[in-house]
Amino acid sequence: MPTPKTLFDHVWDAHVVQPETPETPAVLYIDLHLIHEVTSPQAFTELRERGLTVRRPDRTLATMDHSTPTTPRNELGIIPVTDPQAIVQLNQLRTNCAEFGIPLFELGDANQGIVHVIGPEQGLTQPGMTIVCGDSHTSTHGAFGALAFGIGTSEVGHVLATQCLLQYRPKTCAVRVDGALQRGVTAKDIILALIAKYGVGGGNGHVFEYMGSAIRSLSMEERMTICNMSIEGGARAGMIAPDDTTFEYVAGRPFAPQGAEFEAAVARWRTLPSAEGALFDKEMTLDASELVPMITYGTNPGMGMPIDGLIPTLDEMPDASSRMALDKAMIYMGLQPGKPLLGHPINMVFIGSCTNSRLSDLRQAAALIKGHKVAEGVRVMVVPGSQQVKKAAEAEGLHEIFKAAGAEWREAGCSACLAMNDDKVPAGKYAVSTSNRNFEGRQGPGSRTMLASPLTAVAAAVTGVVTDPRTML
Amino acid sequence: MEPITTFSGKAVAVPGENIDTDQIIPAKWLKVTDKAGIAKGLFEAWRLLPDGTPNPDFPLNRPEAAGASVLVAGKNFGCGSSREHAPWAIQGAGFRAVIAPSFADIFRGNSLKIGLLPIAIDEESYHELLSHIEEDPESTVAIDLVNQRVILPGGRTVAFPIDSFAKHCLVHGVDQLGYLQQQEDAVAAYEAATSGGVNTRA
DSSP, X not given: OOOOOOHHHHHHHTTEEEOOXXXXXEEEEOSEEEEOXXXXXXXXXXXXXXXXXXXXXXXXXXXXXXXXXOOOOXXXXXXXXXXXXXXXXXHHHHHHHXXXXXXXXXXXXXXXXOHHHHHHHTTOOOTTOEEEESSGGGGGGGGGTOEEEEOOHHHHHHHHHHSXXXXXXXXEEEEEEESOOOTTOOHHHHHHHHHHHHOTTTTTTEEEEEESHHHHTSOHHHHHHHHHTTGGGTOSEEEEOOOHHHHHHHTXXXXXXXXXXXXXXXXXXXXXXXXXXXXOSEEXXXXXXXXXXXXXXXXXXXXXXXXXXXXXXXXXXXXXXXXXXXXXXHHHHTOXXXXXXXXXXXXXXXXXXXXXXXXXXXXXHHHHHTTOOOOTTOEEEEOOSBHHHHHHHHHTTHHHHHHHHTOEEOOSSXXXXXTSSSOOOOTTOEEEEXXXXXXXXXXSTTOEEEEOXXXXXXXXXXXXXXXXXXXXX | OOOOOEEXXXXXXXXXXXXBHHHHSOGGGGSOSSOTTGGGGTTHHHHBXXXXXXXXXXXXXXXXXXXXXXXXXXXXXXXXXXXXXXXXXHHHTTOOEEEESOBOHHHHHHHHHHTOEEEEOOHHHHHHHHHHHHHOTTOEEXXXXXXXXXXXTTSOEEEOOOOHHHHHHHHHTOOHHXXXXXXXXXXXXXXXXXXXXXXXXX
């Protein structure tokens, strides 16, 4: 009897151009290559130097998101770019796309946005595909049952030139999340709790497959939030078996198969889930019913805790190096081990990023902030993940709710997630952020980030201190 | 790419686990379209004080670190963002290898592509190496890629793993893209056999 295959096995095996040998990695075919302005310029330079062309521009799509401003449009309807380096980088992407025939979603265009928001939104991200991008949060697309992972610029060049990558088969890890979430607890809290439990290196060398009743009951956008942060758990990719929720989301989107082709695709996609008895190299578990809203206190995403908990003490750390890491993080964050975070004053709130900038995130945040005012002295930025998300949110009047509360409603982009544009957290200031990384300086030199869900972000926005969102429900 | 077989060099340690690529090269250094000058941003937030002057306590700023070509750091080095700018910056600053108990997957792959050796050694050997560097900041390590071993300053030999293909490419100075290009027939056959798929230009 053949060995039962996992979801990962199904996708991997279908894309092997040349099998792995003792001397060589597998040659893996890539169905979709997403590119942006930051990690692609040097790859195009490499192509030119070698006299190569882009093998499949029709499997490649570019957008502008990282170094772009999110400031409101000027009177001409244009989003003004003032940073000279960003201007050069964006112009370079334009030139590269024009020269090699790659479609580009220009800054401010109707379809432009964060690369990991637009792929699914356009129906480009589909079950069973291999998807890569020079960006570690490419893991997001795994929510559809695709094998999707971040690559470096050398590999961007490889895919541009050959539509393939050299890869060794990674190990697999079953991440089982069962139980029903309590009110006020979200997909973001699931992934923050998982990383707090297993650490930022726990998934190294593995591809996660999230499974269990809690995962099944999530919407596609919630599943994307979870897969997005697989990389924060050390896994290059995270996958979720496609089901009716997936197919309903994909149906009718611009680049999705239509009509009879869609029905045929769904029939194929139904064969992708892991077979009964399929074996994984490793397993992780989490009980969703026990979770409360999570927040991070330190300088990596694994330094997270229940919002009503206490920051760990040095004595609770398992070894000398983690004591050193906690001590360093506490100094950077200006926090005390053993103390609560509830009630700690904050200066900024960022609602956005490829983790939490989709319509359902904005709806959730708007519903909670409605009728409240942003606390005095707190700056709140709400940044939709794409122009499409922005348009849909505005059609529902969400922007008016945010603005009435005193929050900023901005143009689409990566924004304050990574300090590559004008949206930054000032040195020494505290931000409750719905993004994915709380590294030192991530949101700007000296910035102090606390990662949390959109609900927890809103609770902090209106009280001016770290607040349990369940007290507002 | 220059072939790499054996070399020895002075080692400098930046201890700490989970050193992420935002620390190795802050995002503001990613707003470039080439690789020139990126080394100036290496560990910028740790290397410089808030007023922009060098932090004398940061290991890379100490006079004895001058000319070091082996960087030593804690486990899960290079986690976070996939930016290849991180290994570019390390290599640009004169380093030929990073020794750590473990590496983040994407960082390891990116480093191997450009000829910066990510050498994973066991925790015990890592701590031994740290002690050597602490006692004598002029400590050197010898790296033998062909035989996959590191000779620690005290003379002890430690084996390290590396995938056979990356090793072949590094030892012979050939790049991986060249190998991929030779697969063209197989790629074309794969495409012929698998119709459909998305068309971003549709």
